[in-house]
Amino acid sequence: MLGAVRGGCLAFAAAVLLLAVPARASDPSEEVEPPSDESCLECHEIETARTRSESGQKVDAPHVDVTCVDCHADLETYDAESGEDHDSPLKPVPCADCHEDSAEEWQESVHAHDIENATVAAGCADCHGSHDIRDAKDHHSTVYPLNIPSTCESCHRPNPPADHPAPAGEKASEYEKSVHGEALRKDGLIVSATCASCHGSHDVRPPDEEDAPTSRRNLPETCGSCHAGILDSYLEGVHGAAFVKGGEDVPVCNDCHREHAVRDPALADSSVSSSLVAETCARCHADDQLANRYGFMASRSLSWGRSYHGIASEYGEKQSANCASCHGFHNIFPSADSRSSVNPDNLDKTCGRCHARASAAFARIPVHSLVDRDSNFIPWLVRQVYTALVVGLIGAFAVFVLVDLFGRFRIRMRWGPPETDHVDPVEWHDEDLLVSPSETFERMGYTARLQHGVLLLSFLLLVVTGLPVFLHDSEWMHALLGIEGGFRLRSKLHRVAALALIGLSVWHLAILAMVPGARRWFRRMLIGWQDMKDFAHDLLFSLGAAKRRPAMGHYGLVEKLEYGAVLWGNLVMIVTGTILWRPDWFLGWAPLWTFEVCRIIHGFEATLAFLAIIIWHMYHVHLRPDVFPMSWAWLTGRISRSEMRDRHPDEYLRILEQRREEHRRDIENNNS
Helix, strand or coil, X not given: CHHHHHHHHHHHHHHHHHHHHHHHHCCHHHCCCCCCHHHHHCCCCCCCHHHHHHCCCCCCCCCCCCCHHHHCHHHCCCCHHHCCCCCCCCCCCCHHHXXXXXXXXXXXXXXXXXXXXXCECCCHHHHHCCCCCCCCCCCCCCCCXXXXXXXXXXXXXXXXXXXXXXXXXXXXXXXXXXXHHHHHHCCCCCCCCCHHHHHCCCCCCCCCCCCCCCCCCCHHHHHHCCCHHHHHHHHHCHHHHHHHCCCCCCCCHHHHHCCCCCCCCCCCCCCCCCCCHHHHHHHHHCCHHHHHHHCCCCCHHHHHHCCHHHHHHHCCCCXXXXXXXXXXCCCCCCCCCCCCCCCCCCHHHHHHCCCCCCCCCHHHCCCCCCCCCCCCHHHXXXXXXXXXXXXXXXXXXXXXXXXXXXXXXXXXXXXXXXXXXXXXXXXXXXXXXXXXXXXXXXXXXXXXXXXXHHXXXXXXXXXXXXXXXXXXXXXXHHHHCCCCCHHHHHHHHHHHHHHHHHHXXXXXXXXXXXXXXXXXXXXXXXXXXXXXXXXXXXXXXXXXXXXXXXXCCCCCHHHHHHHHHHHHHHHHHHHHHHHHHCHHHCCCCCCCHHHHHHHHHHHHHHHHHHHHHHHHHHHHHHHCCCCCCCCCHHHHCEEEHHHHHHHCHHHHHHHHHHHHHHHHHHHHHHHC
């Protein structure tokens, strides 16, 4: 009986226990609580806006009231007290649940695209961070203006990893060196353009999409969001007007300033610096197709490059006028527009920015002038004539040198007639009595040597400082003027040398006018028929076609031609140089083509003089085998008896006759 009672009690207790288990599981008050942030932080050592706030920091962050489970919803059923690990990895955080508008923009951007590794290019956490997302106004935020370049460059870098091949890393590097990047990084100007300023933030689009802020059609407005005044000026100008009309090949901001490598115009490597702006403009203005389409001259860049401004700029002269100096920067107008800085009515004011004394006549100086047959016939013809003249004369000088050298070689090899001795030893048996072997003869007086010295120095300085302009395409000329301010120094020295040459010419003419002996000397320098016959006869003798060398006097045809060339060359160089120096004295009444003619004559005449001296004068006076390496007459003013005897036999014979006659009279006087 007692056993039956005990068995019944145990069965009842078991039934109660079985019924109690499901009843407790169905009680809502006993469901598993989602893990708290504190329980998450026991394992995950991370910093959040909440942890910073609880530590006493002043926090103004968007997620300060957001818990771990608010973002990681798959942890809601995780029992943190069970001691078991939760599933890993967790599902991606659905930021779009709260940030719907931004998510929609991102879905249309390049960052939402798959980069062929089952991963989007850049998600929310890649730019904003994950647990400690900060307000965009927070200096420590990854999307604060100062930090945006670093955030973008974490992917867009020159050598991106293979698993995340973000493009345009080199452009990010260019941005860092740009005026925008340096203003942001070095100066801390958060108003400076960042990646997001131009490309957008969530809705970054490729530039080839029509609605992208960096597309060609939208770029002026994008840049104008900061540079509003410049945008207005651009739209008023000829480029902006054509752009508004739908022109697809007219320049917009990045065509001149580049895209990411926007540099301060004051820097030498800026695409719009004084040294490179002409090259930048030439990208369009040297294009024949664009020129035909828009009605401008494709030769403008070439013609400017050959002008004084272009040559000075080529040598690194930063103060020289360039395209922007005259035409303006953004508000460029056609020359027919009264607002244009190159309108004829405004040219004197435009030129006056650099040339204080610029007048209307000065403003007429042709800057874009090309010397061709169709557009500039007279200067073209003058250039053709001078080209033929230089080639012909220099060729003749070279032939003269070669013939003379051949004659000396012929005589040494005893081919044909031997060297002529005009002093017959039988007739002039008393030569040594009349003229001592050590005696020297005056060739140049003191005044002549002084004039020759001034001429030499001024000419050399004119050549050294003038040829770089005429031969500006030569690399060695650039090396010559490669120093800072070299071209400006060249200009000053050229004018100093020019004044010296003018002073010398005035001095020489004054001597000829005031000194009777100088006038007699000048008459002796006039070329006569006998001079030409003697010159031809001398060449024939060198070739072996004449038996005797002619007896030359104090001056032969060579010396007379050289003196005449100096007179003529000085006159031409002074006249043309004065016109080039002060065109405002000249272009008020002369046609414009005369300026270009003066440039051509001045350059060719200088080249001709330089080559004539190097090839003809230097050989004839200093480099002949009988006087090599130099005749000292230009320093001492005297030549030896042997040189007088061989080079000027006619004068030497007259001296012998005169001295023999004087000797005879002396004997007669002594005998009487």
